[in-house]
Each structure stands twice: as C-alpha cells, then as structure tokens.
Amino acid sequence: MKYFLSLFLFATFNTYAQQVDVLLIGVAHNYSKSPRQDVSNLYAQIRNFKPTAFFGEFLSKEDERLVMDYWCKEDNMKRLKILRNNRDIKTEHLSRTIDSLKTQVLSNPKDYRLKADLAHAYYLNQDVSNAHYQYWQVWDHLQKSPDIQLENYVNKLLSPDSDTTGRSMRRLKTSEYALIAFPLMQEMNIRELLPMDCQDYDLNWSASALAFYARFEPFKKDSTASYAKELEAILTKRMKGFDECSEIEKKSNRFTEWLNTNEASAILASGDFYFPELYELKDFPKEEILSQIHWWLMRNKGMCENVVNRARALKHQKVVVIAGANHRKYMQDIFEKMPGVSVKNITNTQ
Numbered sequence: 001m002k003y004f005l006s007l008f009l010f011a012t013f014n015t016y017a018q019q020v021d022v023l024l025i026g027v028a029h030n031y032s033k034s035p036r037q038d039v040s041n042l043y044a045q046i047r048n049f050k051p052t053a054f055f056g057e058f059l060s061k062e063d064e065r066l067v068m069d070y071w072c073k074e075d076n077m078k079r080l081k082i083l084r085n086n087r088d089i090k091t092e093h094l095s096r097t098i099d100s101l102k103t104q105v106l107s108n109p110k111d112y113r114l115k116a117d118l119a120h121a122y123y124l125n126q127d128v129s130n131a132h133y134q135y136w137q138v139w140d141h142l143q144k145s146p147d148i149q150l151e152n153y154v155n156k157l158l159s160p161d162s163d164t165t166g167r168s169m170r171r172l173k174t175s176e177y178a179l180i181a182f183p184l185m186q187e188m189n190i191r192e193l194l195p196m197d198c199q200d201y202d203l204n205w206s207a208s209a210l211a212f213y214a215r216f217e218p219f220k221k222d223s224t225a226s227y228a229k230e231l232e233a234i235l236t237k238r239m240k241g242f243d244e245c246s247e248i249e250k251k252s253n254r255f256t257e258w259l260n261t262n263e264a265s266a267i268l269a270s271g272d273f274y275f276p277e278l279y280e281l282k283d284f285p286k287e288e289i290l291s292q293i294h295w296w297l298m299r300n301k302g303m304c305e306n307v308v309n310r311a312r313a314l315k316h317q318k319v320v321v322i323a324g325a326n327h328r329k330y331m332q333d334i335f336e337k338m339p340g341v342s343v344k345n346i347t348n349t350q
Helices: 002-017 042-051 061-068 073-086 091-107 112-124 129-146 148-158 176-187 200-223 228-249 255-259 262-273 276-282 286-313 324-335
Strands: 020-027 051-054 193-195 318-324 341-345
Touching: 020 042, 020 176, 020 255, 020 286, 020 324, 042 176, 042 255, 051 176, 073 112, 073 148, 091 112, 091 286, 112 129, 112 148, 129 148, 129 176, 129 193, 176 193, 176 255, 176 318, 193 286, 200 286, 228 255, 228 262, 228 276, 255 262, 262 286, 262 318, 262 324, 276 286, 276 324, 286 318, 286 324, 318 324
Parallel strands: 020 318, 020 341, 051 193, 051 318
Antiparallel strands: none
C-alpha cells in the first residue's frame, strides 16, 4: 500500500512539475478584408520559439460529442450528415480507419487523395481541428497545382462548397490557420493540431447576454436620464475604437501584430463588455454585465486548463496557442497565474 501511495505521489508531483512554455498569439478569424499579410516577423518568432505542438480554438472530439449545444453545433452536425451521406464509415471502424490512413499518408505524403480520405474520416470522428488540417493541405496543393480529377474527388467526398457556416471549410481558407498555424506546422512536421476550446458555458453566456441587453436597450434609449451625456461620450469612444480597428484591418499588412497590443485588447473587449466606467452609471445593468464577464472568464480558464493539461499529458514543453484576439489578454492573465507555466506574447518574446 505504501509503495502504491508513494508511486501515486511521485506521479502527481512529476505531472505538476512539468514546465509548459506558451507562445500565445491573438488572431483574426478571417483575414479576407485585409491586404496580403506580411507574416515574416511572426513566422520568425514562432520558428525561434521551437514549439513541438500547436493548439487551436476547436473542441476535442470528445467534447464535440458531449456538448449538446453551442454557437456552431448545428453547423457541425449539418456537415457531419452530408459527409456521412457522401461515404459513411461505421463508428466502430473509425479509429482503425484513421490509424490506417495516417500510416498511409506518412508513407505517401504526396498522395492528396489519401489526405482527403483522412480529412473525411476525421470529420466523421468529430475531430474538426485535424480534419481541417488535412483538408487545408489538399486545398493548398490545388491552389499551387490545379488537378481537376483531384478537385472532383474532393468535391464528391467532402462537399466543401456546402460547408459555409460556423467553423467551416470555406471559413478555413481565409482563417488564422491557413495564414499562420498550418503552413508552419507543415514546415515543422507537426502532424496534428491539438484542440483547446471550451464551450461548457456557452448557454450560460448566451443567457447572460440576453438578460443584459433586455435591460441595456431601454437604459441606452432614455435621452432624459441624468447619465445621458456621459453615456453618449462612452458610446462614442467605443465606436471610435471600432472604426480604428476596421481601418487597421483594411490597411495593415501586419494586422496580427496590432491585434496583440493592449490597445487592440481594450477595443475588442469593449465590443461585449463596454467600459468599466459605464458600470457605475445609475440604473446600468451591472449585475448582468458582470455575469457575462464571469462566463467569459470561465471559458478562457477552461481553454488555458485544456492547453496545460493536454501539453503535460503529451509531454510537450513548448506550445503555440492560436486564439481569437479578444481571448488573448484574458488567457495571458490566466496563464501567468498557473504554476509551472510561462507565457509569452508576440510583443514580448525575448
């Protein structure tokens, strides 16, 4: 008994002792409104960091099955139904099929039909992060080397033109993964994108948002209230921030670098949470906005815990975390308080 207790304590200590170094990058989910991006500095920082894993804003396949509803669940289920109709694989055969296809892809890295097959199997297994990685490799190859037979095969198997909403194949083409994560993962021979999203609290978040806006809209429209001029000034400040963000998005070829500044974080946070000075105005729905903030923090905490727990389980010390820019500051603050974790942003990688 003492032996097993000692072994347990050693294993527990060893798990917590594993250092995890995080390079956290806040990103846009869609770069289609921006000019061609210069990511040379960003790529150089990632290369110098020498990660062994990348994490993306996707649910794990286990969570995808367990979370019954969140903002893109319906989109994912629609894609799943289409792909099963295209070519079904029985659930009990999926793991074996995926393992076999991974082995074949390793032996035949230029066989893009195999990569399409692997993407299809991953999608059926609800492993969206890795399905997207395989699909992107096929799509990227077709952009560089058009092949009508391969394109027809992909269209028949994956129906990418039907996958247009949520975290879709269409969105993928102009996403942070196509621009940043996947090219460098391919270069570094990192074969899988690890999931780190947390949607356990999405319904709570939505309920809080509805409760907030139910009270905020009449609060905002009361032009005779004592706070009217102060409120107008705060809302004007918020809109100026949005306009600045929009202009930078449309003109900057280093948009990602700006998204990782404190200025950008404040502007993006004001989208959902406005500004703290607003909370003290008479009759402002403070309880409701604080509830929204609570569930947002809980989601970000879950994301950080997923990164650290999965990195430690897989023995990854240096990991790149790609997250929407409005997550970046919240996640950085959480990572900084976690024992055995260091976090760097692309503005402070030294």
